[in-house]
Amino acid sequence: MRFTRITFGKLALALVIAVASGTSFAADNVGFVYVSPIGDAGWTYQHDLGRLQLEKETDVTTSYVENVAEGADAERVIREMAKRGDKVVFATSFGYMNYALKVSKSFRNTAFVHVTGYKLGKNMGLVNARFYEGRYLTGVIAGEMSKSNVLGYVAAFPIPEVLQGINAFIKGARSVNPEAELRVIWVNSWYDPGKERQAAMTLMSQGADIITHHTDSTAVVQAAEEEGKYAFGYHSDMSKYGPRAHLTATTHHWGDYYVKTVKDVQAGRWAPISVWGGYAQGMIRLAPLNDAIPADLQARIRDMEQQITERKLHPFAGPVVDQAGKTIVAEGKTMTDEQLNKMNYYVQGVVSKIPNN
């Protein structure tokens, strides 16, 4: 098993080598396009864990290009991967969607998979994860453990995926603690540790004793550690950045999906479908629970994980009521995927006002 690390400068070189060595590839290669550096935690790091699992469990080789901007660069990178004969190309950021789709039309023998998008192609499938399932569980923990009943959330951009997380979190908290309220601060950046930290500090000074974030750095967990408050990580287990503060984290796991997809492609049974997996598919898990969480609560969380896996518990089961008091989902009903994908409101319990309406 060998993987080649390819940066922009080396891409041309790699192509020359690939051409020079002809088509005598011993194994199929799978390409990954990453939007940010792999780093030590975060969105891309989790995808890279999936890539490593793929190398371990199948006979393919893999290569990746990190830090690819969501623009013309992305198209170039995806095209090079297809051109050199990669069997499957995974494009792991929302903004790659149109470029991946465009390239997929010129390379019908390559399978493309785009992560978090909504456009399917003849040879382009989609995958996304139900991050909100983990958020709901962390909300339950927060609702039980908060003393001030004020929770804080540092968020990047008000898009449905982020709002699902926020709303699931407060719904989880309110399911066990009707007094709980959530304050949200938007930093309008996926990644600005200084600003994320400032937002976290602000929330804690406004009374929040448990905070979480939907941004890419570990700054929020660190800030909570410093202030003696609690925090939930996101994307990855961030416990080493706040061993005391880090209660758990909603983590993403793409490896099983990557392995299955690649095996399907190799066996010729792959179809370009849209996969939205969660607990049931092993795509969402909680990081190890901190000992600060009481044992009986830990047991309840484990039980709820089981229920979510078996679809007996749905974070957006009715009643879902928005901030203005309008019922979105009636009691006894469950929110549909279509409704989830169009979420543009806060549910009750969020005290901040949504910024753009």
Next chain:
Amino acid sequence: METSILSSILFATIVAGTPLIIVALGQLIAEKAGVLNLGAEGMMAMGAITGFAVTLHSGNPWLGVLAGMFAGAAMSFIFAVVVLTLMGNQVASGLALSILGVGLSAFIGKSYESEILPTVGALRIPLLADLPIIGEALFNQQALVYFSWALFAGMVWFLYRSRPGLVLRAIGESPSSAHSIGYPVIRIRYLATLFGGAMAGIGGAFLSVFYTPLWVEGMVSGRGWIAIALVVFATWRPFRVLVGAYLFGGVMVAQLFVQGSDLDISIPSQLLSALPYLATIIVLVIISRDRNTVRLNAPVSLGQPYRPEG
């Protein structure tokens, strides 16, 4: 409750403004000598990773700041050789320096991404810190906050009250006149550029060692560019740099507070996020709108190469 919120807004404002002040004042000296170095972002990134690495290995944050300072100065030395000795274009070279610094810091920092530093405690100034409201916010701060004030005071004195400061300004105004009466234009420009780089390095180290004690690629997040813009909008006057930096920090912090509160405001968060930039530009443009002030303070030879004759 009200006063404690005010105090924490003030506290956060000062912290947010500090790296901008240090970097912008350093740039101001370089620009006053006629050297436009757009590489602040890159120099800050190098200062941040060097400061972080040295602090991690030595356990001493002050050694880290010192190392960050040298890293920033070293970066600016490359720039100085290119533009002052080799007469390269200042704008292009500065942009290149920014890209180089951001990339190089990411490369060096690869193995440091999983590391964290212990938080450095604040330096409390006795008596002053006990003042109501402002005491905690102003006098229970990181030592580099006091450094930024000392830097400001020193710079005002240097530029407007000392002879070397006068020479520096003369060189920025008219390098050929300064040269003709015997001042070593190139050498002084070297020194001013190195000073600017050193301050950018300290500003970067402040981010990675004190502000968010961690290293991640791209953590400077545009603060170098904001510092450069501040110098221009402040019409090259130290006091206005100070005002602009705190204004920027203050509006940023205040908008976070507003968002987190249950105040019923319906301003799009994108606009709120842009507010610090807008407010700073508007205020500085208004206080600097007098054309004569601009003309008096803008270094005439800014960005132009100078080759001493004879």
